[in-house]
Amino acid sequence: MSKSLYVGNLPWSATKEEVQNLFEAHGSVLSVKLVSDRETGRARGFGFVEMEDPDAAKAIQELDGASFGGRTLRVNEAQPKAPRQQF
Numbered sequence: 001m002s003k004s005l006y007v008g009n010l011p012w013s014a015t016k017e018e019v020q021n022l023f024e025a026h027g028s029v030l031s032v033k034l035v036s037d038r039e040t041g042r043a044r045g046f047g048f049v050e051m052e053d054p055d056a057a058k059a060i061q062e063l064d065g066a067s068f069g070g071r072t073l074r075v076n077e078a079q080p081k082a083p084r085q086q087f
Contacts, residue, residue, distance in 0.1 A: 002030055003056035004078040008046040010034070011069030018069075019047060026062050027055020048078055 007019065020032045034047035051059060056077070064075040 001053045002050050003053050005049045006076055006078040008074035009071050010045050011071050012043045023049050026059040028052050
């Protein structure tokens with residue numbers, strides 16, 4: 001079973017490969033998705049990493065609060081997106 005991790009406070013210049021390499025030191029990475037602005041295409045400073053369950057827990061413990069590219073990472077289990085309210 002896999003878990004999706006939220007990775008916040010990423011440097012704007014972070015690449016998918018850099019994030020994957022960082023997390024692979026803590027287990028098997030299934031996928032990496034960095035979020036960018038729809039209109040400008042610029043990085044928004046966060047993304048999601050999918051890992052196997054036991055590896056995900058280890059990555060959260062090791063990387064939450066770690067320094068990466070001069071920034072302090074926030075890593076936790078991703079929460080499902082809340083539905084938007086219609087007015």
